[in-house]
Amino acid sequence: IKAEDQSAVLAVAGDLHYADLALAYQDLDEEQRIMLLKSIGPNLAADMIVDLPDSLIEEALDAYRPAELKVLFRDLSDDDRVDILQAVGDEARLRFLGLLGPEDEELTRGLLRYEPETAGGRMTTGFGRLLASMTVKQAIDDLRHKQENTETLSRMYVVDAKGHLIGRVRLRDLAFNTWDTPIRDIMAEVPPEQRVLATADQEEAAQILMKYDLVVLPVVDEFDHMLGIITHDDAMDILQEESTEDIEKLAGIAGEQVEDTYLQTSVMTHFKRRFIWLLGLGMLAIASGYVMLRFEDTLTQVFLLSLYLPMVVAAGGNTGGQASTMVIRAMSLGELDPGTAREVLWKELRLGSLLGVLLGASIAAVTILILPAFRPELPEGVSFARFGCTVALALTAQVITSTVVGALLPIGARAIRLDPAAVAAPAITTLVDVSGMVIYFTIAQALLHL
């Protein structure tokens, strides 16, 4: 794609949005990447590098000399700088920190203290900080001189002398009021529920921003000192990451969601995230096999039971998976308080019964009406009606049990402070496979007098 001509590359790259440039960059081979970085220089590269997956960042930075890196880091907003430093190795982080000016270094070290997945780890300090006692003119002068970043104009917060957050001001308030109006008179209150603690989970910050339709959410410490802000685009990234994490956990894929795309992730990384669950579930599944082995007599006496065995077992996995997925999603959307456990249980119990009875009735009807046409062998004294009812009853019992287990497990996991989504559908499936085997053979033994 890229010719050898540096000035042509520069012209094209300068016209592209950094998000598109980052995508194009990932399609290049290593040699082309380095050439591209050299051609566009640190100024243009800064925003693009922020948009790269974590695994490519250190390589990209290594293409530049220290003097160029100084320029690059100076051009970045503080939250982007922190994101980049969190993505590189420890050795590189120290080296890059040494390239920052003293002020930036202190600021960056401060932000690096917060865990990456907290509100503090995500925030930027790039907002306009005003005092209530300023006039509109003083505020505008202050913003113009102290902060070069024009972004701060759309994010202005008012603090008292000790740095406590006391209000916010919009640009239009400054623009449409006379110059001697005190900030105190035009600032709006920031309700307590529309701020977030720096130590709070990043997902909580995104949920607040979304609930109140905010563009910017202020981040404070436990004494309500204004520390920074989280913006709507961070919130969107957070929500997307968290959804992906939930989806992966539900499929029994372990570990943190990596920022690399599916295709960029190496086979080994994919392997590691999938293997551990598979091995554990495999060992657990031998318990089902053991149950089957124990019921050898029952199965060999009426081998026709095997026709329905996979169905009864699988129905449990499917209903359990549905119930757990619904409950887990409702939890991560914040719909289920711990106090609602009983309500959830009652709902799923009714739902499971309805599903179980109707699925049982369907299978009984199919068995009694269609099965005789195939003239299968049944033991003496067992009618098709009795056989059909046995299968139906087992199916009903399995569906009800599994639905309730599927709903209860994530609730139980949360109660003991485990991640509900980690009690994934595969785990529930394997569990109810075992109970399904027991239910099926026990009911068959009893009703068919084996």
Added chain:
Amino acid sequence: IKAEDQSAVLAVAGDLHYADLALAYQDLDEEQRIMLLKSIGPNLAADMIVDLPDSLIEEALDAYRPAELKVLFRDLSDDDRVDILQAVGDEARLRFLGLLGPEDEELTRGLLRYEPETAGGRMTTGFGRLLASMTVKQAIDDLRHKQENTETLSRMYVVDAKGHLIGRVRLRDLAFNTWDTPIRDIMAEVPPEQRVLATADQEEAAQILMKYDLVVLPVVDEFDHMLGIITHDDAMDILQEESTEDIEKLAGIAGEQVEDTYLQTSVMTHFKRRFIWLLGLGMLAIASGYVMLRFEDTLTQVFLLSLYLPMVVAAGGNTGGQASTMVIRAMSLGELDPGTAREVLWKELRLGSLLGVLLGASIAAVTILILPAFRPELPEGVSFARFGCTVALALTAQVITSTVVGALLPIGARAIRLDPAAVAAPAITTLVDVSGMVIYFTIAQALLHL
């Protein structure tokens, strides 16, 4: 919670954010709801009603007299008005449309023509429309007089005489330039990739907004006429809805995601979304049973095979589910172009082989080392080593097949224009259950000479 005293209710409700008010509303019984609506009046209720789940909206509106509804609808932004009208029944929609002023009615009818899940169906027309030939002063006067809504100040677009989108202007550009500067000189270009067609899927709009970190995305028709805007908070709602839909589809839950929360949704609605998949999968699972029935001789000759049967079968479901989930999520994040199918296949083939060989080796080791201690019966001439290798080979074959099937099915579904997420994990599980049975018994027959 709510006392009988109307003025107290009003005072509390006036202090709450409408998002919180909407949550509180949903916890009330019907009588309390009506009382709350009457107390706060249509002005305060408008924003709250927008935030309610669809099923509660018509009931809430019916609490007001036509004259009050006129006020309520007049206070709403046009996209909220459309959302509400899309949520109520046909008869109510016509009745409410009749309450709008002629201008609003025409505008609303126009917006109602777009499908609810398109960019057009989600957009608002509440933006500032400027002409390139205006001066800054004319622009400010125009915005002040024509549009009462101050929201439009942060969303100003420049159109030509025929209404084509040609640029955008920020409030700070108006505030910090002299009054006689022409808009043409201060407007910024809107690149073609940073706008969306009104007929495009809402998810596309949200993805663009997210990719370019925009607060507002302009919506145009095929001739590039500026029609409206989609804001960051709409985009967040869209992303959340689509993630929930994907998660539910992956668990085999049918139908559109409803706006009601888990607890608000009735047992019957939950039932309908789950039953159809369960019935289909149940019928399909009988195919597995049929395979088992056909291999009666093999199983009864070496009944020890049943110890590993559930494990081999389930391993297929788990690996297939993992592969399909990863591929489906990568697709909905826009990471996989149709051209990458071969790359995905190659990756999953290597991954499946790695997983299959390692899981097979683990199970062979366990079988050969531990199983003899339990002194199970094996047919004459079959050593534990041969038995272990048989199981291991079957497991490896099953895992490789399932991984590839799991990855290919969503890609195939997309190729024939089906929703990849609808080829959910349960469907893949049921499918590879059947192939797993065949693989297991065929390999056992061949290697154990049955």
